[in-house]
Amino acid sequence: MNAASLIQAVKDRFPDGVKAxxxxxxxxxxxLGREFLLEAARKLKEDTVFQMNFLMxxxxxxxxTFGTKRSPAFFANSGIAVSPSPEIPDADPWPGPPGGHPTxxxxxxxxxxxxxxxxxxxxLKHRLRLEVxxxxxxxxxxxxxxxxxxxxxxxxxxxEVWDMFGIRFRGHRHLKRILMYExxxxxxxxxxxxxxxxxxxxxxxx
Amino acid sequence: MxxxxxxxxxxxxxxxxxxLLNVGPAHPAMxxxxxxxxxxxxxxxxxxxxxxxxxxxxxxxMAETVDYNGVIPYTDxxxxxxxxxxxxxxxxxxxKLLGISVPERCHYIRVIVSEISRITDxxxxxxxxxxxxxxxxxxxxxxxxREYLWELVEMVTGARLTVSYCRVGGVKGDLPxxxxxxxxxxxxxxxxxxAEADALLTRNRIFVDRMSGTGKISAEDAISYGITGPFxxxxxxxxxxxxxxPYAVYDRLQFDVPVGTRGDNYDRxxxxxxxxxxxxxxxxxxxxxxxxxxxxxxxxxGRPIPAAEMVDEGKIGNIAAIxxxxxxxxxxxxxxxxxxxxxxxxxxxxxxxxxxEDTYGNIEGLMQQFKLVMYGHGIxxxxxxxxxxxxxxxxxxxxxxxxxxxxxxxxxRVRPPCFxxxxxxxxxxxxDMIADVTPTFGSVNMxxxxxxx
Numbered sequence: 073m074n075a076a077s078l079i080q081a082v083k084d085r086f087p088d089g090v091k092a093x094x095x096x097x098x099x100x101x102x103x104l105g106r107e108f109l110l111e112a113a114r115k116l117k118e119d120t121v122f123q124m125n126f127l128m129x130x131x132x133x134x135x136x137t138f139g140t141k142r143s144p145a146f147f148a149n150s151g152i153a154v155s156p157s158p159e160i161p162d163a164d165p166w167p168g169p170p171g172g173h174p175t176x177x178x179x180x181x182x183x184x185x186x187x188x189x190x191x192x193x194x195x196l197k198h199r200l201r202l203e204v205x206x207x208x209x210x211x212x213x214x215x216x217x218x219x220x221x222x223x224x225x226x227x228x229x230x231x232e233v234w235d236m237f238g239i240r241f242r243g244h245r246h247l248k249r250i251l252m253y254e255x256x257x258x259x260x261x262x263x264x265x266x267x268x269x270x271x272x273x274x275x276x277x278x
Numbered sequence: 279m280x281x282x283x284x285x286x287x288x289x290x291x292x293x294x295x296x297x298l299l300n301v302g303p304a305h306p307a308m309x310x311x312x313x314x315x316x317x318x319x320x321x322x323x324x325x326x327x328x329x330x331x332x333x334x335x336x337x338x339x340m341a342e343t344v345d346y347n348g349v350i351p352y353t354d355x356x357x358x359x360x361x362x363x364x365x366x367x368x369x370x371x372x373x374k375l376l377g378i379s380v381p382e383r384c385h386y387i388r389v390i391v392s393e394i395s396r397i398t399d400x401x402x403x404x405x406x407x408x409x410x411x412x413x414x415x416x417x418x419x420x421x422x423x424r425e426y427l428w429e430l431v432e433m434v435t436g437a438r439l440t441v442s443y444c445r446v447g448g449v450k451g452d453l454p455x456x457x458x459x460x461x462x463x464x465x466x467x468x469x470x471x472x473a474e475a476d477a478l479l480t481r482n483r484i485f486v487d488r489m490s491g492t493g494k495i496s497a498e499d500a501i502s503y504g505i506t507g508p509f510x511x512x513x514x515x516x517x518x519x520x521x522x523x524p525y526a527v528y529d530r531l532q533f534d535v536p537v538g539t540r541g542d543n544y545d546r547x548x549x550x551x552x553x554x555x556x557x558x559x560x561x562x563x564x565x566x567x568x569x570x571x572x573x574x575x576x577x578x579x580g581r582p583i584p585a586a587e588m589v590d591e592g593k594i595g596n597i598a599a600i601x602x603x604x605x606x607x608x609x610x611x612x613x614x615x616x617x618x619x620x621x622x623x624x625x626x627x628x629x630x631x632x633x634x635e636d637t638y639g640n641i642e643g644l645m646q647q648f649k650l651v652m653y654g655h656g657i658x659x660x661x662x663x664x665x666x667x668x669x670x671x672x673x674x675x676x677x678x679x680x681x682x683x684x685x686x687x688x689x690x691r692v693r694p695p696c697f698x699x700x701x702x703x704x705x706x707x708x709x710d711m712i713a714d715v716t717p718t719f720g721s722v723n724m725x726x727x728x729x730x731x
Binding site: 096097099101125126127128129131133134138139141166168188190194197199201223224225227228229236249250251252253260261265267 | 338342501502523660674683684697
């Protein structure tokens, strides 16, 4: 199924859940309210129209500093705008961060994080990206439903997102850090975690 | 947990107890740093916990701090056994974000080097796995073959391990002059080694006994864990990114996707052995089909033209004869002198980092380099997000890149193929004997750099 009809099929099944959609560079993308996630994922897996049997990737993006990076003033306009080759789809523009711009003075309801799911259907050979904005209104540790009951692979991927972003997964059987050690403070891939921050290495608990 | 006595053991029976055995983080039979905590009943594994993260370097965080081309050396260090595939995956993701495509010759070059990398990766995996089961000579033979291939890689990229060969919008330099012949020869040598390894292992009683029936996983479980690559194909599922979502020029090349039936260690070994043969096939076809690059030699004399001589020719107006040829400069990389690369770059000077020969040799190259590496300049893709998968040696290697329109990526995420396999490791080990950890873990082909990033 191509990107447009795939998005339409998701919209037809979840008219309330789908907040927005786009197919920037041909990647079918649907932005979904978090309360619909588990139901939508189950549908994607089981519905014969989708047959998304692979959860290829699960990650998150912290959009809190999106668009705030300063360009050096003198060079502000020396950047390179590249026009795409004709064979690469460019018709559908990217609408911006899925949860809105969560910078200072943002409108209420804008979300800081986006949990990103990449699904793939082996029988039908199509891919879908599902984005779930979380972390509205200064939630310290936002929470979203776990998909580990549907895909076994979600277990470790969700642990990694918890480790790196501090997003909790409701229904995960054993949410603990995976790449960092237990005594580590903070979540390193959050944008407010300084890149040069050092912490003492603490060995495993036993 | 009381380790002295199983609470339920009936009176009069010999007391049994479960034992905790810690394997790792630096066990000699481990290919990387990993810790497996096993709970044993006799020699049988009843439960296991896998701990990873010992090689975490913060790749994804670092990728947010450097410019787009600056990430390429870091990608070398993800799967360091086949770095060229990582290079290619990352560059193709950024190219998709930018919306540019590279010339055909560049695609072919990338395909050739990444298939060579795939062979080296499988050679290492199968060789090391066999060594751990006692077949030391197979390991030596396979490392010998890997050496032939690494010599090719060194010819093309100038380095053996940390190659950094691809660029956003092209590759660092063209294939060196006369690459065909040593390449074909190395592939023939590799074939011989594969035949030797096949003779030594495939019907070897000890090897088959250790590999067959151990580390089993069903196709449904493998899909549920998100396992891809040879590991998935050994369970009988025919999924290969090169076939199912073809990229570069894989759709023009003939190759088969080998699949297994039982999903055990032995099938994984057979699949990897056959995949090496298929990769050799791909490289041979690509060498045959690759569009010609620019010529270094003078069309009349058939020898390369030194730069000074070319200037003299130009001064006397003899331009027609040399218009398509290139002067010899002092190359840092043999292939780089061949062209001022019309056939290997995307034709988009605002993106492609010029070869060192250009940077040092002419003002256009210098300016192009300046505009790409100086602070505040560099590639600035439009705002957006893309996901691009390629077939890594261990499975689907995906790069998810988010751009905020500045010269460094807002977020780079790697989908490491062996992460999914490692998360299924408890499933593979439970029920097997403790001695089966070695062949099973060997066939997982864990690469720490890619797993922990």
